[in-house]
Amino acid sequence: MMPNTPLSEISVIRDALRTSFRKGLARPIEWRRHQLFQLARMMQENAEAFAEALTEDLGKPKLESYSFEIGAILERSLIGAQRLDDWAKPIPVDSPDWQKPLKPTVYKAAKGTVLIIAPWNYPLVLGLQPLIGAIAAGCCAVLKPSEISPHSSALLAELFPKYLNPDAYRVVLGAIPETTKLLELQWDHIFYTGNARIARLISVAAAEHLTPLTLELGGKSPVIVDPSFNINLAAKRILWAKSQNCGQLCVAPDYVVIPRTSQEAFISALKEWYTEFFPEGSMESSSISRIVSPAHHERLMDLLNRSKGEVVFGGHTEGSTKIEVTVLKDVPADDSFMEGEIFGLFLPIVPVDNIEDAIEFVRNREHPLVIYVFTEDPKLKQQMLDETMSGGIVFNDLVQQLGFNELPFGGVGQSGYGRQISKYTFDSFSYERASIDVSSEMEQFNAVRYPPFNDEKFAL
Numbered sequence: 192m193m194p195n196t197p198l199s200e201i202s203v204i205r206d207a208l209r210t211s212f213r214k215g216l217a218r219p220i221e222w223r224r225h226q227l228f229q230l231a232r233m234m235q236e237n238a239e240a241f242a243e244a245l246t247e248d249l250g251k252p253k254l255e256s257y258s259f260e261i262g263a264i265l266e267r268s269l270i271g272a273q274r275l276d277d278w279a280k281p282i283p284v285d286s287p288d289w290q291k292p293l294k295p296t297v298y299k300a301a302k303g304t305v306l307i308i309a310p311w312n313y314p315l316v317l318g319l320q321p322l323i324g325a326i327a328a329g330c331c332a333v334l335k336p337s338e339i340s341p342h343s344s345a346l347l348a349e350l351f352p353k354y355l356n357p358d359a360y361r362v363v364l365g366a367i368p369e370t371t372k373l374l375e376l377q378w379d380h381i382f383y384t385g386n387a388r389i390a391r392l393i394s395v396a397a398a399e400h401l402t403p404l405t406l407e408l409g410g411k412s413p414v415i416v417d418p419s420f421n422i423n424l425a426a427k428r429i430l431w432a433k434s435q436n437c438g439q440l441c442v443a444p445d446y447v448v449i450p451r452t453s454q455e456a457f458i459s460a461l462k463e464w465y466t467e468f469f470p471e472g473s474m475e476s477s478s479i480s481r482i483v484s485p486a487h488h489e490r491l492m493d494l495l496n497r498s499k500g501e502v503v504f505g506g507h508t509e510g511s512t513k514i515e516v517t518v519l520k521d522v523p524a525d526d527s528f529m530e531g532e533i534f535g536l537f538l539p540i541v542p543v544d545n546i547e548d549a550i551e552f553v554r555n556r557e558h559p560l561v562i563y564v565f566t567e568d569p570k571l572k573q574q575m576l577d578e579t580m581s582g583g584i585v586f587n588d589l590v591q592q593l594g595f596n597e598l599p600f601g602g603v604g605q606s607g608y609g610r611q612i613s614k615y616t617f618d619s620f621s622y623e624r625a626s627i628d629v630s631s632e633m634e635q636f637n638a639v640r641y642p643p644f645n646d647e648k649f650a651l
């Protein structure tokens with residue numbers, strides 16, 4: 192395994208990247224495009240090694256790694272390369288006729304030398320997706336991947352210099368001491384993905400230098416099930432989404448709120464689909480990842496032990512990283528599972544009297560990254576749009592929103608701020624630079640602005 196980056200090297204790396212940025216290394220559009228193609232090549236030529244690293248870190252099934260991580264970055268690097276000219280082009284703005292000769296224009300300017308801090312649950316996507324935007328925008332960047340997914344992080348550190356220009360893009364390996372050191376330095380943007388507790392530390396460090404931030408956080412993304420929707424289909428989709436990456440997904444369905452009269456029908460359907468998806472039991476299945484670390488396993492088992500909900504199925508555990516897909520019913524609002532984001536294979540069901548109470552339940556909590564609603568009722572859909580807040584809202588399916596290259600992704604309130612994916616990530620790493628260009632000939636129209644402001648001026 193690769194050693195952590197020595198603390199004494201961290202400011203040297205930052206300084207070198209700043210010098211490159213000032214020299215304009217990352218400015219030419221063709222140069223940026225080449226780096227994006229190189230990133231795509233890195234994914235393609237090392238797909239097998241990346242898939243193996245993800246299996247080591249998280250027990251990820253290869254199909255999941257290829258589609259959600261390796262393929263996603265490959266595709267989005269190419270999209271960036273293809274659309275770069277359009278994203279980066281100066282935009283002339285409309286203005287009154289007399290201002291037109293001043294050529295008012297908005298330039299898309301790179302923010303500078305930026306820091307990307309990524310978590311462990313999707314180690315490639317969550318580090319490299321921001322990087323695509325940073326490259327496209329013309330920034331130099333340090334990527335700090337997570338110490339909790341060491342195989343993927345080490346592979347990124349090994350491959351970066353083979354594919355990307357090391358004068359512009361570097362990986363810093365390490366944990367809290369290395370990240371703390373990085374955060375002492377001045378950056379032109381920090382893009383942090385992770386939990387809200389650490390986000391507060393990042394925000395304090397960024398405030399010291401007035402550094403702009405993107406915070407991609409998590410939280411409790413709820414699912415509301417309207418009984419008039421096909422309950423069997425809702426159960427199938429929800430169970431599939433919950434089992435993705437062993438529940439360790441920022442947009443995983445955290446809990447389900449359903450009118451009490453439909454709770455049992457929903458549970459029967461979940462049981463049916465559980466047997467269909469995992470005939471050998473979820474802990475034996477090769478179609479499911481594992482819990483990332485013994486510490487997270489312990490955290491999850493503690494939630495289960497303190498829960499007042501009734502385990503409907505699952506609840507078993509094996510070793511220090513395996514937990515069965517577990518559904519709990521009659522979970523009260525003050526349950527251990529309602530304290531914070533679950534980030535594991537537990538699905539608590541909160542029964543309520545009716546759909547209005549379900550909406551109220553969600554509204555009374557922090558704004559989530561996404562709200563999922565299963566309903567065919569257009570009035571209910573509109574009510575959800577009008578009366579709730581969340582980074583995204585998805586009707587009748589889950590997780591699939593991540594596959595759209597044109598939809599912005601991000602949170603609101605406690606689930607974070609800033610947006611990413613394709614052009615939205617480019618925008619996060621650029622700023623809009625306003626410009627006018629006033630020719631000497633325009634001087635004839637300027638007479639009135641110069642003192643002295645005498646009667647002659649008023650006559651003009």
Ligand code: NAD
Pocket residue numbers: 308309310311312313317335336337338339365366367370371384385386387389392407408409410440441442532534560601602607
């Ligand atoms: P993590 O523990 O890997 O932490 C994320 C990063 O923060 C790592 O690079 C880590 O080194 C760094 N870090 C940890 N402690 C630090 C400290 N004290 N000071 C400075 N840096 C520190 O990952 P995590 O936070 O457990 O990730 C899971 C969380 O991320 C969940 O809440 C999940 O919902 C959220 N998430 C959000 C998104 C999104 O796009 N919105 C995506 C994935 C995960």
